[in-house]
Amino acid sequence: MKAKFLAILVVLGIVAAACAPAPTPVVIEKEVVVEKPVVKTVEVVKEVPVEKVVKETVVVEKEVVVEVVVTPTPVPKPPVGPPKVKIGALYCLTGALAEFGEAFRKTGDMAKDHFAEAGFPIEIVVADTETAAIPGVEAARMLVDVEKVHALIGAAASGVTVPIAESVSIPSEVPQISYASTSPLITVLPADEGKDFLFRTCPSDALQGVIMGKLAWDAGYKTAAVLYVNNPYGEGLAEQFKESFEFRGGKVTAMVPHDEAPAPTYVSELRKAAEAKPEVLAAISYPGHATVYLKEAIEGGFFDEFLFCDGTKSVEMPKEVGPEYLAGMFGTAPGALKGASYDVFVAEYMAYYGELPPLPFMTNTYDAITVIGLAAAKCEADGKDITPICIRDNLREVANPPGETITPGPESLKKALDLLKEGKDINYEGAAGSVDFDDAGDVVTPIEIWKYVEEAPYIATERLEMTIPPK
Incomplete structure (x- = not known):
């Protein structure tokens, strides 16, 4: 005998919103087929004396069930509105600094x-x-001429930032903030004299080079060779290192440049650098170069002691070279003050991406975007059109003292917007440190002393140099 029944399945979705009205249920009724097992007893008689065998078999019957599903009416998110400002981001997604590019992009997305x-x-x-x-x-020309951006961030390499400034941003009167270009040339770039369109949120190598030279001397080295990328970054840092190291009594035996484009071999350059048998090689390049020549230096017996900088601070390079060959060797890089601003940045990045920020200049990237956004917000709060010139004129207004301190993160940015609307001053204290632009558009942040270790992620921070020693 068939068993028939009506089953009602109710799925309730509840959207809780503090101020939103309760969602309206939508009822959908449909027929579905459900298989229901029914046990039947069958009697079988065998022709044996006084014996009856009973067997049970399972018969599957199909029944029609009405299923009712109740779903909430979607509650739309509050509209964000059109963008108030358009920023062109010049990232190194390919080339010798490609390892850094995606990290900069992720940081920029978080700031947005x-x-x-x-x-x-x-x-x-x-x-x-x-x-x-x-x-x-x-x-850069595409971003300015076609996309009509209000400001540029970038580039990473000084050898790219300088020609962009000279050919695009300064002639077009569009402010440009580099987050990673550390060449001392940027401070005194003739094309920007009296124009004030070139800024950066990272320190000059006039600072890093001094610390790097001191680090080499303090490590006990008396002689060093330098292999550097032939662009404003490499030239500037190499010269500052040489001056600082020799000021302390050391001797730089060779200054050997290499092309900016990655090459398959650097044996010729290594031979020149090793000719006078110096104790250490200062690797002032990018990962795309140094990964090749470090392997060749070790395998060819040219060098087994190295000194590194921000451009050769890499989580990928030890994997290629062998972490055991680099472990214990030191380097320098722009650092970040460990305080409220840095802590918020790290916590937000962890929440977004599930990892600690792995590479240098990520904090500086966040700061570059943030000061542009705040400068644009001040334009609007002052009743002015958001233009490249207005943004340029307000960069120091939102980043330098005096004013109420603003830190990274959406809550503090919301506070900044409210203060600007009230006509009050703000002072953005960045993820990398104070973003107090001087007359040349430079900032001063700490220099980090770091070293390679054998275990992933292969980099450990030793300390921050807060004061700059004499050259």
Whole structure:
């Protein structure tokens, strides 16, 4: 005998919102087929004396069941609105600095989201510089002429930042903030004299080079050779290192440049650097170069002691070279003050991406985008159009004292927007440290002393140098 029944399945979705009205249920009724096992007893008689065998078999019957599903009416998110400012982001997604590019992009995306949460949406248009001057200039020209961005961040390499400034941003009167270009040339770039369109949120190598020279001397080295990338970054840092090291009594036996484009071998350059048998090789390049020549230096017996900088601070390079060959060797890089601003940045990055920020200049990237966004917000709060000139004029107004301290993160950015609307001053204290632009558009942040270790992620911070020693 068939068993028939009506089953009602109710799925309730409840959306809790503090101020939103209760969602309206939507009822959908449909027929579905459900298989229900029914046990039947069958009697079988065998022709044996006084014996009856009973067997049970299972018969599957199909029944029609009415299923009712109740779903909530979707509650739309509050509209963010159109972007208030358009920022062109020049990232090194390919080329010798490609390892860094995606990290910069992720940091920029987080900054954009923070402004959206704070109620001041921004747009970031990304372009790849290829870590080279000509593609970098072409990318910047596209952002300025086609995308009509209000400001530029980048580039990473000084050898790309300088020609972009000279050919695109300064002639077009668009402010440009580099987050990673450390060449001392940027401080005194003739093209920007009296113009004030070139800024950076990272320190000059006039600072890093001094610390790097001191580090080599304090480590006990008396002689060193330098292998450096032949662009404003490599030239500037190499010269500052040499001056600092020799000021203390050391001797730089060779200064050997190499091309900015990665090459398959650097044996010729290594031979020149090793000719006078110096104790250590200062590797002032990018991972795309140093990965090749470090392996050749070790395998060829040219060097087994190295000194590193920000450009050769890499989580990928030890994997290729062998972490055991680099472990215990030191380097320098722009650092970040460990305080409230840095802690918020790290916590936000962990929440977004599930890892600690792995590479240098990520804090500086966040700061570059943030000061542009805040400068644009001040333009609006003052009743002015958001233009490249207005943003340029307000960078120091939002980043330098006096004013109420603003830190990274959406909550503090929202506070900044409210203060600006009230006509009050703000002072953005960045993830990398104070973003107090001087007359040349430079900032001063700590220099980090770090070293390679054998265990992933292969980099350990030793300390921060807060004061700059004599050259």
